[in-house]
Amino acid sequence: MIRHSLRVGALALIASVAAGCGLVSSSGTFQTTSLTDGEKPLDGASLVVTSKSFTEGVLLGKITATYLAAAGANVTDLTGAPGSASSRQAQLNGDADILWEYTGTGWVNYHGETETIADPDELWQRVHDLELSSNNLEWLPPANFNDTYAFAASSATAERLGVKTLSDVAALPPNERTFCVDDEFFSRADGFGPMLDTYDIPLDGPNGVEGKNVTRMDAGVVYTSTAQSSPCNFGMVYTTDGRIKNLDLTVLEDDRKFFLPYSGTAVVRAPVLEAHPEIADLVGVISERLTDDLMQELNGKVDIEGEDPADVAYEWLRSEGLVT
Structure with a gap:
């Protein structure tokens, strides 16, 4: 939905x-x-x-x-x-x-x-x-x-990688910067690509996020995939979704204020x-x-x-x- x-x-x-x-x-x-x-x-x-x-x-x-x-x-x-x-x-x-x-x-x-x-x-x-x-x-x-867009990780993954903000994610080694997003967010003018640009890790750009590390899937599947940290460490979520608590996800701070309130x-x-x-x-x-x-x-x-x-x-x- x-x-x-x-x-x-x-x-x-x-x-x-x-x-x-x-x-x-x-x-x-x-x-x-x-x-x-x-x-x-x-x-x-x-x-x-x-x-x-x-x-x-x-x-x-x-x-x-x-x-x-x-x-x-x-x-x-x-x-x-x-x-x-x-x-x-x-x-x-x-x-x-x-x-x-x-x-x-x-x-x-x-x-x-x-x-x-x-x-x-x-x-x-x-x-x-x-x-x-x-x-x-x-x-x-x-x-x-x-109830805005955000990225989350399983609590175990967030602790393992030491990430609390999206800037922390941007500083990770490229092989750890793996994402799950739905098609709608991927293609939005205010969606995935511009977000990566804001954090200086452009999609398929120098020192950015490789396309092979981005998996597009149904929005509902993003939550379970993120909880399992497979195939992605980080998934797009809505900040008031009940699955965040149920699946023990950690929502990362949008410290550069990309997402609209x-x-x-x-x-x-x-x-x-x-x-x-x-x-x-x-x-x-x-x-x-x-x-x-x-x-x-x-x-x-x-x-x-x-x-x-x-x-x-x-x-x-x-x-x-x-x-x-």
Whole structure:
């Protein structure tokens, strides 16, 4: 699954289906509950929460739907929208009110920007301003997790090679610089080749990475191959993927700040936020608790342990003392 890319070619078709038939959830409903203090600051509000179909998107949607409903809102659950574009288009059309997005997605995919902004707060502000002026969408302050691209190694391999950063990888002997990547990342304009250039180890260049040391494979296989250190020492991962913990992978620091931040951010239609400003504070309670480690854990409960996203969302909210 491509998390951060938008299938632009399918946009018109998906939009017409969403408009003509109604956007439909593919992942069920959320659990009914209430805030621990019994208050209902959103009493009388009617909100439509949607999400993209990959695990993290559905989880964030379920958490948001559950919590806002607990706060008294009448929530329609349209999480798990099929395709990459349908949830976004539904929000643009006014058919959905709240959607979790990523700042890198907004910058690159939605607005076609090519400048790399390493500072996550600056990137959020730039995307926020663009989206508010062009689409009347309010990007709320970002959560404390960044679901961006990264490279990882098995913990044993990272210890054996003494690597903690991508600069450490660049300093290794050429025969140890072996990589597993998927086709999409390999061919991206902001993907594998430019990353190697940033770390002064160009693909098939002098003192660089030899093509024979790069294996292209399905994204899911990259994780297990990296855990086995075969055929590669280093594999491309997403930083909040549950397999990182499950497979005991060590994520390497991008110390030259090549990868664009993909900070998770709840996006609300501006008229909805104006009518119900309490949404911002409620979502903020959620956002401040969401970290890379937590998202790895929650994603793993769904992808590895097979739990239902609605149950995972409810149990986490309950464990945080936010709902009963």
